[in-house]
Amino acid sequence: MASAAARRRDAPDPVLFNVVLALIVVGLAAVFSASFARSLDLSRIQNDAYFLLKRQAVFAVFGVVAMLGMMRVGYWRLRAWAVPLLFLSLVLLLLVWVPGIGLTRNGAARWIGWGPAQIQPSEIAKLALMIYLAALLSRGNLRIQDFWDGLFAPLCVIGVFFLLIEREPDMGTAFVLGLASLVVLYAAGARKRHLAAVMGVAFLGFVCLTLTHGFRVERLITFVRPDADPLGSGYQIRHGILAVGSGGILGMGIGAGREKFYLPEASTDFIFATIAEEAGLVGSLVVIGLLLTLARQGFAIARRTRDRFGSLLATGISALISCQAVVNIAVVTASIPATGVPLPFISSGGTSLVFMLCGVGILLNISQHPDAACRDSARR
16 A cells, blocks of 8 residues: 555646746747738638637647646656657657658658648657656666666667657757757766767767758858858848847837748747847746746756656756757857757647647656655555
8 A cells, every 4th residue: 555655746836837838828929920921821721810820729728738638647657658659759750751641841851741630750759758768767777877888778769869850851859859868868877978978979970960961051151151141041040130139128019020021930940039029138038037947947846856767757858848948049049050949838830839748747747746756666
């Protein structure tokens, strides 16, 4: 029989829950404003000027339902599903190359779908890999401080997923996945010198992958000299910088931004530029503050959770959200070369929002069971 401590369920982290809801609301408002021009074009076909907003709202509802569902499922049950979920996500990543199933847009094979139903497998793979790493690294017989007997196996799995996503090509998502994985390995106790060596090899690989693809070399040149081709390769980053700079302190007002009419990805990868232009520095800092609060709460949950699996899983999910937010904002502000990564909970898109909210649901469940080690041992 489980002890009283094992039966106890704390309340879910209220700060995390409310911050995520606030980000969703901000996202819906930002998507509506950023996609206004496209909505007007689609209204001729859909006969509905609010089509894109309604679609994103449906994704948000599905995501919140998924979050609430995951919040009620004991996170420790995911340990048994770690390998099946990993293989499922691997199959989905391979399906993007299958004719009739995989969908290609702008030269990138990142989606699978049938008719209106479309998903982005890399978003599923990110969460599945974090679950698998937490399960693998929490095994008592894994010597993570030994490179060949402990660290090598998870590195191989990470490498396979990194290369599959990079080949789509989607270097941005692959980069986020790699960063989050390194955070989990560090939290699991991997030696710093081993991780430093891995990062060195990864950097050399990144250079090779960049130099062997012309469009990546072009992006790198554009990053260094954004005004060299203002109507071509530098068009998007130039208008992103203009949007961020023209917002001032308080912004131009919600819906009053102009650069969204010129940005090709105004509602997705560059939605932060629209927020900066219309809500100004104050609004931008509010969004950044919400994301920082979410990250702080996530890592705090990881620190106070006694169960190693739960702690590593909370670390992985928090790292995914944090790294993706940092990369997105860094791209929009021209701090790093352009790469297609959505802003968590805010950018338009269904798969990213739903599975990010699934991850938050897992985090909330972990926050309810800080003494899950007692619970787990009581059930054995």
